[in-house]
Amino acid sequence: MKFDKAAGENTLFDNAEFVGRPTHRIDGPLKVTGTAPYAYERHDVVEGQLYGYPLGSAISHGLIVSMDAEAARNAPGVRAVVTTLEIDPLEKGMNNVARLFGGAEVQHYHQAIAVVVADSFEQARAAASLIEVEYEKGDPADYDLGAAFERLQGSGEMDTDTGDVEAAFSSAAALLDEMYHTPSQSHMAMEPHASIVDWSDGDQMTVWTSNQMINWNHGSLATTFGLDEDKIRVESPYIGGGFGGKLWLRADAVLAALGSRAAGAPVKLALPRPFIMNNTTHRSETVQRIRLAAGEDGKLTGIWHEAASHALPDGRGEDATAQTPFFYASDSIRAKHHIVTMSLPESADMRAPGEAAGLMALEVAMDEMAEKLGMDPVEFRKVNDTQVNPSNPEQEFSDRNFVECLDRGAEAFRWTDRNTAPGATRDGQWLVGHGVAGAYRGALVLPSGSRALLEGGKLVIETDMTDIGTGSYTILAQTAAETMGLTLDDVEMRMGNSAYPVSSGSGGQFGAASSSAGVYAACMALRERIAEQLGVEEAEFRDGRVIAGDTDRALSELEGQIDAVDSIEWGDFQSEYQMATFGAHFVEVGVHAGTGETRVRRMLAVCDSGRILNPITARSQVIGGMTMAVGAALSEDMALDSGRGMFANHDLAGYEVAVHADIPEQEVIFIDTLDPVASPLKAKGVGELGVCGVAAAVANAVYNATGVRVREYPVTLDKLIGGLPAIG
Amino acid sequence: MSPPIEFELRRRTLLAGSAAIAMSAASGQRSAAQTVTPTGTPVGPESTAVTLTVNGEERELTVDNRTTLLDALREQLKLTGTKKGCDHGQCGACTCTVNGQRINSCLSLAVMHDGDEVKTIEGIGTPEQMDPMQAAFVENDGFQCGYCTPGQITSAKSVIEEIRAGIPSHVTGNLTAEIALTDAEIRERMSGNICRCGAYANILAAITQVAEGDEA
Ligand code: FES
Ligand code: FES
Numbered sequence: 001m002k003f004d005k006a007a008g009e010n011t012l013f014d015n016a017e018f019v020g021r022p023t024h025r026i027d028g029p030l031k032v033t034g035t036a037p038y039a040y041e042r043h044d045v046v047e048g049q050l051y052g053y054p055l056g057s058a059i060s061h062g063l064i065v066s067m068d069a070e071a072a073r074n075a076p077g078v079r080a081v082v083t084t085l086e087i088d089p090l091e092k093g094m095n096n097v098a099r100l101f102g103g104a105e106v107q108h109y110h111q112a113i114a115v116v117v118a119d120s121f122e123q124a125r126a127a128a129s130l131i132e133v134e135y136e137k138g139d140p141a142d143y144d145l146g147a148a149f150e151r152l153q154g155s156g157e158m159d160t161d162t163g164d165v166e167a168a169f170s171s172a173a174a175l176l177d178e179m180y181h182t183p184s185q186s187h188m189a190m191e192p193h194a195s196i197v198d199w200s201d202g203d204q205m206t207v208w209t210s211n212q213m214i215n216w217n218h219g220s221l222a223t224t225f226g227l228d229e230d231k232i233r234v235e236s237p238y239i240g241g242g243f244g245g246k247l248w249l250r251a252d253a254v255l256a257a258l259g260s261r262a263a264g265a266p267v268k269l270a271l272p273r274p275f276i277m278n279n280t281t282h283r284s285e286t287v288q289r290i291r292l293a294a295g296e297d298g299k300l301t302g303i304w305h306e307a308a309s310h311a312l313p314d315g316r317g318e319d320a321t322a323q324t325p326f327f328y329a330s331d332s333i334r335a336k337h338h339i340v341t342m343s344l345p346e347s348a349d350m351r352a353p354g355e356a357a358g359l360m361a362l363e364v365a366m367d368e369m370a371e372k373l374g375m376d377p378v379e380f381r382k383v384n385d386t387q388v389n390p391s392n393p394e395q396e397f398s399d400r401n402f403v404e405c406l407d408r409g410a411e412a413f414r415w416t417d418r419n420t421a422p423g424a425t426r427d428g429q430w431l432v433g434h435g436v437a438g439a440y441r442g443a444l445v446l447p448s449g450s451r452a453l454l455e456g457g458k459l460v461i462e463t464d465m466t467d468i469g470t471g472s473y474t475i476l477a478q479t480a481a482e483t484m485g486l487t488l489d490d491v492e493m494r495m496g497n498s499a500y501p502v503s504s505g506s507g508g509q510f511g512a513a514s515s516s517a518g519v520y521a522a523c524m525a526l527r528e529r530i531a532e533q534l535g536v537e538e539a540e541f542r543d544g545r546v547i548a549g550d551t552d553r554a555l556s557e558l559e560g561q562i563d564a565v566d567s568i569e570w571g572d573f574q575s576e577y578q579m580a581t582f583g584a585h586f587v588e589v590g591v592h593a594g595t596g597e598t599r600v601r602r603m604l605a606v607c608d609s610g611r612i613l614n615p616i617t618a619r620s621q622v623i624g625g626m627t628m629a630v631g632a633a634l635s636e637d638m639a640l641d642s643g644r645g646m647f648a649n650h651d652l653a654g655y656e657v658a659v660h661a662d663i664p665e666q667e668v669i670f671i672d673t674l675d676p677v678a679s680p681l682k683a684k685g686v687g688e689l690g691v692c693g694v695a696a697a698v699a700n701a702v703y704n705a706t707g708v709r710v711r712e713y714p715v716t717l718d719k720l721i722g723g724l725p726a727i728g
Numbered sequence: 729m730s731p732p733i734e735f736e737l738r739r740r741t742l743l744a745g746s747a748a749i750a751m752s753a754a755s756g757q758r759s760a761a762q763t764v765t766p767t768g769t770p771v772g773p774e775s776t777a778v779t780l781t782v783n784g785e786e787r788e789l790t791v792d793n794r795t796t797l798l799d800a801l802r803e804q805l806k807l808t809g810t811k812k813g814c815d816h817g818q819c820g821a822c823t824c825t826v827n828g829q830r831i832n833s834c835l836s837l838a839v840m841h842d843g844d845e846v847k848t849i850e851g852i853g854t855p856e857q858m859d860p861m862q863a864a865f866v867e868n869d870g871f872q873c874g875y876c877t878p879g880q881i882t883s884a885k886s887v888i889e890e891i892r893a894g895i896p897s898h899v900t901g902n903l904t905a906e907i908a909l910t911d912a913e914i915r916e917r918m919s920g921n922i923c924r925c926g927a928y929a930n931i932l933a934a935i936t937q938v939a940e941g942d943e944a
Contacts, residue, residue: 028866029858031874032881034809034849041808076774121803122794190813190821190875190924240811240875241924273814469872469925620869620927627926652818652922660918663928 001521004571006676013611013681014674018478018488019516022616026488027238027473036238039210040194040270045235046206049196050079050117052259052269053124054251055131056110056279060645061343062138064104064113071130072116077123080262083131084113087258093220093249097315098346100224100254106135107312108345109646110278115255117263141343143642146181149287149308152338160325162391163332168302172293176369180290180361181712182320184310184638184647185283186276186655187350191240193280194270197256199225201264205232209253212242213505214464218498220249225257237496239506242468243628244349245280247507277345277650282638284309284318284347286357290365298375298383300330305362310342317347322354323440323692324362326578329386343645349507351628352688355441356695360632360713363437363696368709376420377700378410378584381438389578398577398677401608402438405584408669409436409606413586423707423725430590431725432601433705439583439693443610443675443684444510445574448518449501449567452480452526457544457556459484461522462494465503465515469624470687471617472506472515478614479516479681483523485541486555501565509581509685512613517568517679525564530555533562568680577677581689582608585626585697591705593727596717598702600630604667605694610675610684618686622668625690631658633695637714778842782807783851791838797831798822800838801848809849809878813922820921823879824848830886832920849878852885860941861885864934872925880921884935887917888942909939 013019030036043049057064067083089103098107106113114131118124142148169175195209205227211217214234222229239246252271259267271279286309293302305324309317321335350356370380385403389395410416418434419425425432450463461480467473477491484490494500501522504514527546531539536548545554588602605622612618635656638647649655674682695713703709708723777790782805789804798815801807801824810833813821817835824833825847853859858866861881871877891907891914899916900907907913914935915928923931 024866025869027874028869028871029855029862031871031877032849032858032862032865033853033855034807034811034878035855036874037808038811038875040812041802043806043808120792120795121799122792126794188924190819190873190922191811192813239873241873243924270812273816273818469874471872616869617872620872620925620930623929624872624926627928628924651816652814653816657922657924658926658928659920659922660915660928660931663915663926666929 001524001566002569002571003517003680005573007680007682012482016482018482019613019681020611023474023478023614024616025471025474026477026493027467038191038238038240039196039208039236040268042196042208045196045208046198046266049266049268050119050263051121051124052256052267053116053128054112054255054269054271054275055114055128056275057106057113058133059106059135059137060109061141062106063136064106065134065136067114068132069114072127075123075127075130077119078116078127079119079265080117080259082115082258082262090224090254091226093224094216095248095348096220097312097348100249100251101258108278108343109644110275110345112251112255112279115259115269117259117267138343141645143342143344143640143645145285145287145308145310145340148340149338152308153289153306156336156338158334158336159321160333160335160391165302165304165332165334168293168332169291172301173296174294174369174372176292176365176372178290178365178368178711180288180364182286182357182360183713184285184640185350185632185636186638187243187245188276188652188655188657189241189243189245192271192273192276193246193250193252195253195256196266196268197253197260198266199257199260200266202261203231205257207232207234207253209234209236210239210246211236212239212246212466212468212507214466214496214498215502215505216247217249221253224249224254234498235496236466239466239468242506243351244353244507247349251279273652274650277638277647277655279345281346281348283350283353283357284311286318286320288320288361290361292365292369294369294373298373298380300328300384302332303328303330304334306336306338307358308338308340309347310344311339311347313341315339315347318357319354320358320361323358325391326389326580327438327440328384329390333391345647351691352441355692359437359439359693360695363693364699364711367435367700367703377436378406378415382406395576395578398579399610399673399675400580400582401671401673402582404671405582405606405608408671409584409586409604412667412669413604415586422704427590429593431593431705432588432590433701433703435587435697435700435704437585437693437697437700439585439689441509441581441689441692443513443579443581443678444508445514445570445679446504446510447567447569448504448514449565450503450519450522451501451563451565452522453561453563454526454555454558455561457554458490458492459486460492460494461519462500463503463515463518464496464498464500466496466506468506470506470511470621471614472511474617475512475516475613476519479519480523483520486544501567509688512685513679513683514568516613516681516683520680521566521568522564525566526562529562529564530558574677579678581684581686583689583693585694587697587701589698589701589705591702591720593724596720596724598634598715600662600698601664603664605690606669606671607686607689608671608673609686609689610673610678611682612670612686613681613683615670618670619668621687622690623666625687626666626694627658627663629691629694630662630698631656633698633713633715635714776839778839780841781845783847793837793839795838796834797836797838797841798833801833807848807850811875811878813876820883821876821879823882823921825882825886830883849882852881861934861938864937868930868934868937870931870934871927876921876923880923880931883918883921884931887914887935888939890917
């Protein structure tokens with residue numbers, strides 16, 4: 001199905017019975033009873049599974065001179081050891097920047113350099129620690145991103161350069177020029193990267209893994225091991241969290257595959273938690289300089305945003321300017337992302353890559369500018385709203401309701417009741433403050449396919465789409481039931497398997513809109529098949545029946561199996577528009593007057609994301625984003641050891657994500673919007689929007705509570721305590 | 729039981745370049761280890777037969793002495809509902825109950841549990857017959873990816889029991905009065921169970937619903 005013009009009045013989804021209705025997860029009972037099988041738990045899929053355990057490099061960059069694995073090979077229970085010196089560097093899979101295995105060169109700390117396979121986990125782990133490695137360390141490296149930014153700012157061709165920025169800054173009524181810093185962050189999905197691989201015969205490879213993108217993973221395995229794609233099968237039906245950390249092929253699958261070939265038996269391997277920080281990918285630290293110019297009316301006349309992040313050579317880093325060309329109206333905009341090469345673990349996509357870090361700074365800058373102008377920060381953002389892409393005014397937004405998000409939020413949060421004077425509101429020992437921030441995140445779509453199969457009135461949908469907790473199982477079943485006029489009980493979802501048609505996969509907030517359209521396409525194709533078989537036209541499908549003219553048949557009475565495969569292809573007309581999602585976040589904090597400890601007291605998100613396919617699962621995604629952002633605002637910080645080029649706090653005790661006690665009452669409002677350009681269902685993603693802007697709302701609330709402006713995340717008490725009002 | 733000495737020594741040599749380990753390795757222990765000559769084999773038996781009662785069923789197994797209760801459950805008994813999130817006692821995904829009390833099963837060796845009664849998520853309910861707490865989690869969408877969920881549910885049930893048993897927490901104000909089942913008490917006591925999907929608000933709603941249902 002080609003989506004080649006904006007969706008019109010659509011009787012199916014505009015008067016839906018399932019799509020858009022609050023629907024409990026169909027996979028819920030499996031998850032709450034511990035019966036949903038995650039990658040490492042597939043005891044049933046193949047006999048004779050052995051255990052793999054990885055060894056990571058103890059230096060950040062350099063060469064491995066020698067490895068002595070003799071003792072490991074002779075250790076009890078060991079079946080095979082593969083060291084990186086024994087094989088040539090493996091080809092890199094899609095978007096892998098650092099090599100996953102092979103060769104003597106070390107590119108980052110904890111890069112995998114050996115795998116041990118043994119009869120038990122304990123034996124493999126013990127043997128791995130017996131491997132002796134001799135390194136030749138590379139030259140001392142520079143890890144100072146701030147200094148790199150100083151050197152680089154203003155250099156190179158700007159990524160965006162519209163209007164006359166210099167002029168705007170020379171004639172503005174109000175100016176802001178500040179530096180901001182966001183630390184490196186780790187996805188820290190609760191399920192570590194894990195795979196079982198059966199490549200016993202060195203020919204056919206079956207991979208049970210935890211991965212967001214089956215097709216990318218499948219292709220990357222073929223590239224990495226030089227295999228034909230049709231020799232590989234990948235399954236990932238349940239994924240214990242991804243957040244972008246499981247978009248790509250990673251070392252767990254590669255090591256399990258190598259171990260399996262060497263041992264001639266299937267091998268299971270999970271990355272130990274301490275590997276997550278330095279072996280897998282992370283969101284890069286950013287250094288950002290934001291300059292804003294505004295007239296007395298509060299209208300922005302210039303936005304100049306330059307940022308730096310670290311990456312390995314040819315890496316993508318974290319483009320903190322991602323939203324800047326699109327979010328606020330301004331006659332002139334200049335934006336530039338400088339990528340600084342560093343010998344650190346691979347930086348790559350993490351939930352809302354770019355915007356998440358960029359809005360942590362931009363939305364604080366907006367708060368600061370509002371104050372300079374003596375304007376309410378909600379009003380200031382409204383004044384600078386736009387319905388066209390500010391860096392390309394020819395291009396309209398497909399649907400943008402940012403102002404409505406701000407208005408609805410301000411009302412629901414009772415924003416106007418707040419005390420605007422910083423540091424002036426007390427509740428016992430707590431200084432109380434309120435903050436607001438805007439949220440912006442692009443709305444991508446990718447081609448997405450599925451197969452719809454009807455037999456005896458039951459519908460099976462097969463697609464390689466994944467559910468990383470986002471609710472795909474449920475929204476796709478809703479879409480299928482709606483399109484076929486069946487009930488949810490009539491639909492069986494089969495997902496996350498490379499044997500099924502290729503979908504968009506889950507990432508970049510593109511999953512829900514893309515894959516639901518893909519299921520819709522296959523179901524529409526199935527409807528046609530059924531109509532053909534019955535020799536009717538313009539058939540209606542409702543209440544489990546197909547109705548056309550004199551024909552009225554129950555789907556359960558149709559003969560045999562009828563199936564159809566189709567995918568959604570996105571027409572060029574979409575590129576005439578800027579497609580994005582918008583939100584407004586409101587936060588109340590208490591900062592302890594004596595200790596500077598910050599507690600979030602109340603949170604509200606208002607989201608403009610097109611049609612919400614399932615308000616229950618969508619809300620969970622948004623509160624999940626808000627929660628992750630509380631961690632980003634107040635505690636998450638990958639501590640860089642600049643002497644050794646690694647992140648030192650590599651576990652869940654040292655890297656502090658938000659826990660129950662950190663999260664207060666959270667409210668989410670979806671404003672009922674429809675975006676006919678975005679998809680046939682008029683839907684857009686929401687999972688990444690939830691993390692965007694929230695941390696800035698927290699930081700702005702802390703400022704309102706204390707009068708201390710922190711521009712360096714996380715906002716910890718040491719950065720507040722010196723500036724707190726005197727305890728009187 | 730400590731790992732074999734040789735293993736200890738070599739581990740240090742190997743990881744001398746690893747910053748975090750080097751930073752945390754106590755130098756006192758190092759000198760103690762150095763006085764012992766490394767030998768090839770561990771002292772004493774390497775595995776032990778234990779009998780556990782798991783979800784009401786007696787199970788006899790022989791475990792490597794290094795095997796955690798978590799791995800005994802997941803790998804030997806193939807009860808994979810109890811999850812491994814960190815293996816370091818930092819996340820709560822491995823929570824199950826032993827003799828009625830919740831523990832992080834990754835922090836406990838299986839050999840220490842001979843004769844103990846273990847209950848895992850599989851013993852709490854099934855998809856066809858969910859425990860009220862499991863049903864409340866589904867109803868309140870108290871999860872996304874589901875990986876932390878068995879641990880959350882096990883802890884949630886224990887939290888209600890612990891409050892009713894009068895066991896105080898960090899946020900309990902009055903130690904002599906009956907402890908109220910407040911949001912703050914639940915949040916505090918659930919804070920050992922991390923949910924990176926951030927379902928905390930919904931988990932709280934599920935727990936509150938069950939607790940109130942019990943009282944009604
Ligand atoms: S796995 Fe036991 S606490 Fe994390
Ligand atoms: S549901 Fe994913 S970690 Fe809690």
